Amino acid sequence: MNSDFADLVKMIQAERGITEDLVLATIEEFLIAAYKKTFGTSENAVVKFLGPEGGVSIFAKKVIVEDDDLYNPVTEIELSNALDLNEDCEVGDELLIEIDPKDFDRGAVQSAKQKARQSLRVIQKDTLYSEFKDKVGEMIIGYFQREKNGTIFVDLGKTEGILPRRFQSPREEYHHGDRIKAMIAEVKKGLTGLEIILSRSHGEFVKRIFELEVPEIYDGTVEIFKIVREPGFRTKVAVYSTREDVDPVGACVGLKGVRIQSIVRELEGEKIDILKYDSDPVVFIKNALSSAEVQGVIILDGRKRQALVIVPEQQLSLAIGKQGLNVRLANRLVDWNIDVKTEAQFSEMDISKEASRVASDLFSGIDSGDEEITKISELPDISDRLVSVLKENGIELIETLVNLTAEELEGLTGLTLSDVEQIRKIIDDNVEIIEEGENEVTQTKEVVDKTGGEEADTYECPDCKQAITADMSTCPNCGVGLSFVVEEVEEQENS
Structure with missing residues (x-):
């Protein structure tokens, strides 16, 4: 030696x-x-x-x-x-x-x-094995070495990586010596030695690229909620911001689209949709179907996570996507079963009354969440029997029902104590009572009998100017609900 x-x-x-x-x-x-x-x-x-x-x-x-x-x-x-x-x-x-x-x-x-x-x-x-096992999920750069039966062998310096056909993008083609950026998907000890499995098709691979290209994602200011992908065709990325002053979608796109263009080039031209995550499933579903214009979203069954999306006729093919790709990716992204229909197709469907009402609001341009309902029949969870019983008692408007005292409600014909309790619960759960100044009725005059005895006070309805009295809860002419603010008038004697 x-x-x-x-x-x-x-x-x-x-x-x-x-x-x-x-x-x-x-x-x-x-x-x-x-x-x-x-x-x-x-x-x-x-x-x-x-x-x-x-x-x-x-x-x-x-x-x-x-x-x-x-x-x-x-x-x-x-x-x-x-x-x-x-x-x-x-x-x-x-x-x-x-x-x-x-x-x-x-x-x-x-x-x-x-x-x-x-x-x-x-x-x-x-x-x-110890070195690469700790790097699973990380990006690595190697060089095309050879190909066998569709599997690409990548020179990683110390060892060799394997890029199986199933983890390759159909858009991509490599030649000897080409630089390959991939994610370490798996590390295992095989019969022939160490096997380092690489991937360019995983959603995590796209996430790593975003972390490299978007500083806000790397430092945690913008976070990726979920990524779904059809390698080589389309990817949908849902993002949200941990700071109110940072637009998550804008941060990913970059100034004049420079960041997203760099990512698209790395994925060989694959289409990428970046959308904002929202905890409200209605909003999230609407965002997930970008870039289609969504007219409205109806939740058919919350427990089964089934939703109906209504789009304009000219937007149907865009919402569904080529071979159903867009709606399929949206399904996976939001984890809901989404059915896309046009307004005409929806009108032919047999669905619940509530869903029909919501759809009607969508078509009329009214946000169902902000709509003010007036009729008792429009209240959620109220049975047809109760609607019929109240109608027989001359009560069809919610305002009329709300203004009834407990004794008056219990005294209505055809209602049991159980019915009364159910009606109260429905009102408590669904009706917000707002007193506005313009709906308050103010005493306009006090009529005194010439003989010295008082007559009934007389008022005017604020809507139709019909004469009404203080014991009325609704206007007999127009049906508006009434509440009274009495102005005391002191009688002054002429000296």
Whole structure:
């Protein structure tokens, strides 16, 4: 062993990608294996590394014994021979006798080499496995090396990555030496060695590209809620901002679209829809169908997550997309079952009264969430029987019902106490009573009998000017609900 030993260690480190300690441990294992194969035991073998430039030596540790023909030359040395090596030694001492590797049996050396190579492969595989296992989900750059049965083998420097056909985009085509950016999808130990599976089709791959191109995503100002993708065709990305002053969609698009254009180029021209996430499923579904114009969204069944989207006739094909791609991706993005219809198609459907009412509001341009309903029959959850009973009592308007006292409500013909409680609950859950100044009725005059006796106070309805009295809760002419603010008029006597 000479100073070339250090160069050998460095070369093995570079080729195998393992540490110096592991290389030295493998060399030691090789020498001890050759020693054992030659001498039948390795119990007295000692390997010493003489510094980075000094190489390595192997010694046999032998016990000094009296001169005797029966001594064991492998583990013992006669005193006369020991004195030639060290004049101060005596019987019972131990000496380290250096062994020249050239004295090893040739077969022993070949066997040890084979074992050392195997050890290096195992060490290399374990080292690379530990290194790349921690990088699953991260981006990596390699170079096209070769292709076999559609699988691309990528040179990653220390090792080789595998880009299976199923994880490739159908848009992409590679040639020898082409640069490939991919995501590490899986790392496993196979029968043929370490397998590093790469991907360019996963949604996480698109997310990593966004993190590289959009600083707001990298620092957490803008977060990606979900990504769905048909590799090579279309990707939908739902984003939201953790700060009110940052537009998440605008941050991803960039000034004049420079950021999104860079991402599209990386994906070889794949169409990307960036939309804003919203916790309201109606708004989220509407956003998810971009770039189609949505006229309205109706939740058919919240538990089954079924929704109906109504679009203008000319927008139907855009909303559905080529071969249903747009609505299919929207389904996966919002995790709802979305059915897209035009207004004409919807009118032919047999759905619930409530859904029909909401759709009617959509077509008339009224936001159903802001609509003010007036009729009792429009209240949610009220049965047809209760509507009929109230109508028989002359009560069809919500305002009329709300202004009834508890005694008046309980006294209506055909209503049980259970019905009264149900009506109160429906009103509490669905009706917001707002008193506005223009709906307040103010006393306009006080009529006094000439004989000195008071007659009934007379008022005017604020809507139709019909004469009304203080005991009325609704106007008999127009049906408007009434509430009274009485202005006291002090009678002044002329002196």
